[in-house]
Amino acid sequence: MTLIILGLVLWAGVHFWKRLAPASREALGDKGKLIVTAGSIIGVVLMVVGYRASDGTFYWGRSPALTGINNLLMLLVFYLFAAAGSKARITQYIRHPQLTAVMLWAVAHLLVNGDSPSFILFGGLLVWASSEIQLINRAEPDWTPAPAVPMKKEITALVATVVVFAGVAGVHIALGYNPFG
DSSP states (O other): OHHHHHHHHHHHHHHHHHHHOHHHHHHHHHHHHHHHHHHHHHHHHHHHHHHHHOOOOEEEOOOHHHHHHHHHHHHHHHHHHHHHHHTOGGGGTOSOHHHHHHHHHHHHHHHHOEEHHHHHHHHHHHHHHHHHHHHHHHHOOOOOOOOOOOHHHHHHHHHHHHHHHHHHHHHHHHTTOOTTO
């Protein structure tokens, strides 16, 4: 579980850098972006390797009901990510669609993974995303909702949601983690 924690610390650290030490981050310019990108990638690798290698106390597992709720939440997660990129209609109501998606993703995975490594990984990312939202809102309290967009963008976001959901489900199945039970 040490690798999970190191990955979380690295991920959160490079993402919080802009909010907690903006002058330091800005002083590095493009080199700072490279550091954030490299730190993010290394953090994800550490979290994945650590999670796959971890054993821990088991509290609950998947049930048909939790699996169904998880999959519905994951559809919403992928929609929020697609909506953020396409500025779909939901961005008129949700200020941070990607961070909200990370929070829902973490909750969805905690529903079907009731073991201590999952608590650390998904719980840690849930805390990070909610903290990031708070930091952004404190630094930039004024928010202007996105303007209305053509229906074409909404349809694009919905199609992207289904395609990405199917692709991610396929990867999970290929890795031996059937998301459909």
